[in-house]
Amino acid sequence: MDTRTGLPVVGMVGGGQLARMTHQAAISLGQSLRVLSVSPDDSAALVAADVRLGTHTDLAALREFAKGCEAVTFDHEHVPNEHIAALEAEGVKVFPGSAALVFAQDKGRMRERLAAMGAPVPRWQRVGTAAEIEAFAEAGGGGWPVVAKAVRGGYDGKGVWMLAGPDEAAELVATGTPLLVEERVPLRRELAALVARSPFGQVAAYPVVETVQRDGICVEVLAPAPGLSESRALEAQQLAIDLANALGVVGLLAVELFETDGGIVVNELAMRPHNSGHWTIEGARTSQFEQHLRAVLDYPMGATTLTAPAVVMANVLGGAPGGISIDERLHHLFATDPGARVHLYGKQVRPGRKIGHVTVLGDDMTSVRARAVRAAKWLQEGV
Amino acid sequence: MDTRTGLPVVGMVGGGQLARMTHQAAISLGQSLRVLSVSPDDSAALVAADVRLGTHTDLAALREFAKGCEAVTFDHEHVPNEHIAALEAEGVKVFPGSAALVFAQDKGRMRERLAAMGAPVPRWQRVGTAAEIEAFAEAGGGGWPVVAKAVRGGYDGKGVWMLAGPDEAAELVATGTPLLVEERVPLRRELAALVARSPFGQVAAYPVVETVQRDGICVEVLAPAPGLSESRALEAQQLAIDLANALGVVGLLAVELFETDGGIVVNELAMRPHNSGHWTIEGARTSQFEQHLRAVLDYPMGATTLTAPAVVMANVLGGAPGGISIDERLHHLFATDPGARVHLYGKQVRPGRKIGHVTVLGDDMTSVRARAVRAAKWLQEGV
Numbered sequence: 029m030d031t032r033t034g035l036p037v038v039g040m041v042g043g044g045q046l047a048r049m050t051h052q053a054a055i056s057l058g059q060s061l062r063v064l065s066v067s068p069d070d071s072a073a074l075v076a077a078d079v080r081l082g083t084h085t086d087l088a089a090l091r092e093f094a095k096g097c098e099a100v101t102f103d104h105e106h107v108p109n110e111h112i113a114a115l116e117a118e119g120v121k122v123f124p125g126s127a128a129l130v131f132a133q134d135k136g137r138m139r140e141r142l143a144a145m146g147a148p149v150p151r152w153q154r155v156g157t158a159a160e161i162e163a164f165a166e167a168g169g170g171g172w173p174v175v176a177k178a179v180r181g182g183y184d185g186k187g188v189w190m191l192a193g194p195d196e197a198a199e200l201v202a203t204g205t206p207l208l209v210e211e212r213v214p215l216r217r218e219l220a221a222l223v224a225r226s227p228f229g230q231v232a233a234y235p236v237v238e239t240v241q242r243d244g245i246c247v248e249v250l251a252p253a254p255g256l257s258e259s260r261a262l263e264a265q266q267l268a269i270d271l272a273n274a275l276g277v278v279g280l281l282a283v284e285l286f287e288t289d290g291g292i293v294v295n296e297l298a299m300r301p302h303n304s305g306h307w308t309i310e311g312a313r314t315s316q317f318e319q320h321l322r323a324v325l326d327y328p329m330g331a332t333t334l335t336a337p338a339v340v341m342a343n344v345l346g347g348a349p350g351g352i353s354i355d356e357r358l359h360h361l362f363a364t365d366p367g368a369r370v371h372l373y374g375k376q377v378r379p380g381r382k383i384g385h386v387t388v389l390g391d392d393m394t395s396v397r398a399r400a401v402r403a404a405k406w407l408q409e410g411v
Numbered sequence: 412m413d414t415r416t417g418l419p420v421v422g423m424v425g426g427g428q429l430a431r432m433t434h435q436a437a438i439s440l441g442q443s444l445r446v447l448s449v450s451p452d453d454s455a456a457l458v459a460a461d462v463r464l465g466t467h468t469d470l471a472a473l474r475e476f477a478k479g480c481e482a483v484t485f486d487h488e489h490v491p492n493e494h495i496a497a498l499e500a501e502g503v504k505v506f507p508g509s510a511a512l513v514f515a516q517d518k519g520r521m522r523e524r525l526a527a528m529g530a531p532v533p534r535w536q537r538v539g540t541a542a543e544i545e546a547f548a549e550a551g552g553g554g555w556p557v558v559a560k561a562v563r564g565g566y567d568g569k570g571v572w573m574l575a576g577p578d579e580a581a582e583l584v585a586t587g588t589p590l591l592v593e594e595r596v597p598l599r600r601e602l603a604a605l606v607a608r609s610p611f612g613q614v615a616a617y618p619v620v621e622t623v624q625r626d627g628i629c630v631e632v633l634a635p636a637p638g639l640s641e642s643r644a645l646e647a648q649q650l651a652i653d654l655a656n657a658l659g660v661v662g663l664l665a666v667e668l669f670e671t672d673g674g675i676v677v678n679e680l681a682m683r684p685h686n687s688g689h690w691t692i693e694g695a696r697t698s699q700f701e702q703h704l705r706a707v708l709d710y711p712m713g714a715t716t717l718t719a720p721a722v723v724m725a726n727v728l729g730g731a732p733g734g735i736s737i738d739e740r741l742h743h744l745f746a747t748d749p750g751a752r753v754h755l756y757g758k759q760v761r762p763g764r765k766i767g768h769v770t771v772l773g774d775d776m777t778s779v780r781a782r783a784v785r786a787a788k789w790l791q792e793g794v
Contacts, residue, residue: 032757034736034760056753075443354416366714372441376415
């Protein structure tokens with residue numbers, strides 16, 4: 029507890045934009061997020077008052093960081109699971125805990141567990157050789173191309189490969205990355221179901237959204253998912269709730285889904301504020317960032333209702349170098365669309381890097397989407 | 412400019428809740444608010460990364476603080492006007508400038524200027540003796556009681572006295588406080604009109620709200636003001652726009668108004684984010700805090716449209732000592748009303764001190780208001 033305020037201290041490991049936006053939410057709750065940041069120039073470190081410098085792979089740094097925190101949570105999945113278990117053994121409240129987080133850290137463990145639960149997953153297999161990949165493609169995997177994924181550490185399209193045939197398989201295996209392969213699911217589109225669960229066991233589910241990816245990076249999120257049937261939406265929410273309960277998640281759980289002609293299958297899990305939930309800052313009564321804090325502190329969950337009939341978030345990626353400055357782009361965007369809600373992360377622009385997002389709200393999904401895409405393009409390309 | 416982000420630095424003098432919430436808004440714009448705070452435990456200093464300790468009456472501290480800021484602005488009106496003028500003379504962009512801010516700092520200057528413009532103000536007079544107050548009451552002032560105000564420095568009911576007769580007038584004059592007196596306006600209710608103006612001259616006006624005061628402190632704000640005619644609302648907005656232009660305000664201008672049977676009269680002016688605008692965080696497309704930043708940076712103004720048909724903000728005042736902790740109260744409130752939006756300022760509880768506010772949004776003003784009042788009462792009294 030912060031003795032100056034009588035309110036709890038939450039520590040977040042990692043200083044990226046998720047920690048930055050969680051700090052923003054913490055301020056409303058009378059709190060100040062404690063951030064473990066690798067660099068003082070990290071996105072969250074630029075704006076938070078209580079920044080500790082250190083890396084998430086250093087158990088001593090994690091121990092020191094956790095002192096005085098009511099709960100420790102994460103901006104990313106890269107903290108070694110054994111470090112989390114060590115903190116837990118010492119009495120630190122870490123959410124999500126090591127037993128849950130492993131399923132977001134290890135794609136193999138996740139798929140095994142989901143399959144055992146009877147949850148819908150693509151056909152998949154751990155592989156160690158090109159011959160195993162070839163056998164998978166030709167037998168159970170539905171033929172080439174097959175999808176290969178690094179078992180650990182992938183994000184934003186990194187760690188995912190579409191293998192056209194045996195030569196590419198051999199080349200990838202030669203890198204030594206621990207891999208699994210998956211059938212290429214004939215998907216209509218991608219969806220995401222976001223829930224939050226508290227230690228008490230209360231679960232709050234957000235409306236199911238459609239996510240639009242380009243080059244493996246989420247570029248747009250449409251809330252609620254257009255044209256999704258009530259029964260399919262409920263099925264996705266129920267699946268996310270069941271997974272949160274079964275895996276013992278505390279905090280947010282984002283379930284990335286493929287929608288196929290026949291139903292839904294789970295693609296990936298994340299146990300933290302997630303890009304597919306950024307729209308909730310303005311688009312839901314309680315943002316995912318506040319909800320995550322409420323969950324890890326065992327507060328009752330906040331309302332997840334939409335604040336407008338149509339909400340679209342578009343990511344702003346770093347564009348090519350040159351052109352007008354980000355500040356000038358912001359001027360132009362604000363002049364063009366006074367209702368666009370901008371979130372910039374204070375990050376150096378690098379091509380393809382997520383440097384911010386824009387959210388637009390309104391009554392009509394088509395026009396809201398067009399505005400959001402245009403706004404993101406202004407910030408991205410300056411035109 | 413912050414060379415790490417390519418985005419501007421705004422400095423705010425004063426570390427109270429207005430600076431705290433402005434920092435929260437700055438984060439979305441890719442910025443980190445620089446705060447000049449008297450104590451490291453001040454509301455904004457608890458959450459901001461770039462805090463400089465110093466007092467607003469120290470010109471050297473102000474000079475040092477302003478270095479590297481694109482614009483300097485204020486959390487309160489108490490910076491000596493001559494210090495602001497000194498900074499301006501040295502090329503610092505201070506918004507609102509000294510020539511505008513004087514009308515928010517000096518109630519006599521404000522009334523003289525407004526009267527000269529033909530803007531509606533109560534009958535008033537500067538007074539130095541009890542005899543002058545008596546003469547005002549008996550001649551032009553409409554009889555006892557009369558309202559006496561400290562010319563400078565009042566806030567939240569402090570610096571305002573209702574004088575029942577000559578004895579109380581004599582007692583007040585004896586304190587030596589520079590005073591003015593005003594007729595007691597036969598008001599129906601109080602309204603507030605909030606606008607923001609940029610150096611370029613763009614002005615954005617928010618919907619006119621009703622403010623409810625108790626013991627001179629704002630306790631509720633209803634947006635939009637219930638039952639206000641379109642013509643009266645436009646009149647109030649136009650008045651605020653005219654004042655912002657005439658006085659050369661840059662940033663926010665809150666015009667506190669009395670509604671009478673015959674029309675509206677100006678009560679007070681504030682040139683900063685204002686309690687009557689806290690509802691805009693969730694209730695308007697652009698919050699007053701972001702709007703203030705956009706204005707002082709000469710960005711185009713954001714949309715001021717309501718996000719729900721009825722929005723009510725209720726202040727949380729410090730209650731009597733004892734009872735359950737603020738953290739427990741928050742648990743109870745969240746369990747009672749998952750849709751209530753809470754803002755706590757991280758301030759020590761003292762009876763009557765503003766320690767936070769709650770905003771509720773919905774379709775029906777009566778039920779929204781009841782929820783907001785109940786939520787504030789939970790946090791205030793723990794029952």
